[in-house]
Amino acid sequence: MTSKAGEIMDKLNDKKAEYEAIASTDSFVNLENIDNRIITEVLGPERYGRIRFQGSSVTLTQYFGSGS
Template sequence: MLRYQWKEAVRFWQSKKGKELSSGQKVGRLQLFEITHRKKDGSPMTPKAGEIIEKLKDKKAEYEAIASSESSVHLEDIDNQIIAEVLGPERYGRVRFQGSLINPTQYFGSSSRQYMPSTS
């Protein structure tokens, strides 16, 4: 996370809305990306961030339509797949939006191949 993103994230978590979300509700990786890449007025930080946010939302809508017909699909798995498709695979030894101390095995479990996008 870049310094300006960190400052924005801290500012958000100290806000009323951030405190409401942090009161027991888990924030997903897609939601965290959107929170940290928007200005106070709600507009994207950069045009590139705006494009990525739109791609993430479009993919999320596609996957939710599929998930509604298949009960075996978990929304958290969908978020991970969407991030891998839009932003590329995770770099070795780290998980996006989880800080430098979390590795794939800690986040995804012992079958750390889960975080790799499917080859099909």
């Protein structure tokens, strides 16, 4: 694992712990789909035509191949 990936994992784990701590004291906090929400908060929104966790320059066609 690279140092950047380690930093991202640390941020993801910190955010999850933060949400779980809030949920333990606030019954109105919904933890469904919390992982997706945390990933979006840490990494930012999805970018059209890109594959998350595959680097910044990998496109759908490069990853999955041509559909034709």
